[in-house]
Amino acid sequence: MIVASMVDVVKRYGKLQALDHVSLSIRKGEILGLLGPNGAGKTTAIRVLAGLIGADSGEIMLRGERQDVNNIRLKQHMGLVTQEVTIFEELTAEENLRFFGGLYGVKGELLRRRVKETLEFVGLSEYAKKEPGKFSGGMQRRLNIACALVHSPDFLIMDEPTVGIDPQSRNYILESVRCLAQNGTTVLYTSHYMEEVQAIADRIVIMDQGRVIADGTLEELIGRIQHEETIRITVTNPSSALTESFRAIQGVKTVTQKGADYTIVSGASSGNLNRVLAVAQQSGGVSNMAADKPTLEDVFLTLTGKKLRDGEASA
Ligand SMILES: Nc1ncnc2c1ncn2[C@@H]1O[C@H](COP(=O)(O)OP(=O)(O)O)[C@@H](O)[C@H]1O
Ligand SMILES: [Mg+2]
Known part of the structure; x- marks a missing residue:
């Protein structure tokens, strides 16, 4: 079953065509890896899919309904982990979760339980009463993820959730994503790290310069170039x-x-x-x-003639 899809979607920022006739679909329970270098259009695709911004043309469907910026109901089934950490540094971890849960209409005993569960899930139970201003980058990212999960969405969109964090937090996050998928959550996982996508995605969509340039399982993508x-x-x-x-x-x-x-x-x-x-x-x-086994890096190189890491100067 298809949970979400984009068909022939175009999105322009002025003259720049950030999405150039993008089509992709996400199946129930899978981890779809959206891979592409910086500027490929990943965040734009996510914003359009989540209904945060409108598309210039094309069709976005979620749970069999047309997505648009005014469809609040569709947003309730979705969790969005933004590329920039969006938590309140002056509220405690627990208060952040109560706030985001409240936004989605979770309240009372259910909210209390979900706050506890999600803190536990991201490994921050001990820090419930602490303010995230003093957290490490990895802990802030984990709290950011918890904020997107507190209302129990069945579709989670993650926009580069592991950028600039320590390997331990990164592994923790990747493990959590696997765990969510095993429990039936559909995940759209966006990254420019091919190792991550290769490690956790059931299916992979590769974007470059606003276009989808490949779509398939790792084996299919590699088979195509090999x-x-x-x-x-x-x-x-x-x-x-x-x-x-x-x-x-x-x-x-x-x-x-x-x-x-x-x-x-x-x-x-x-x-x-x-x-x-x-x-x-x-x-x-x-x-x-x-x-010799080719990697996603080889797939990208073959399809675009450039390395995925080009343009990532000193990261
Ligand atoms: N709000 C915006 N206004 C103008 N240009 C934008 C805006 N957001 C993104 N862009 C441009 O659109 C292209 C795609 O950006 P983005 O979707 O953020 O890519 P990615 O997430 O893959 O790095 C880039 O060239 C970027 O500079
Ligand atoms: Mg981005």
């Missing part, structure tokens, strides 16, 4: 007969030998890893073996 498979293997008994045996495996394109080290290149998805291993084992044994 034309060859490279296996490196070190054998105990190198011989020219072994080289010939490797060459005879179906799908193998080239075999190069340097002493005991062989590099075997096959066509994409040849599934030759096991065959190569079996042939090598028959001829005496294997002391080392590795297969």
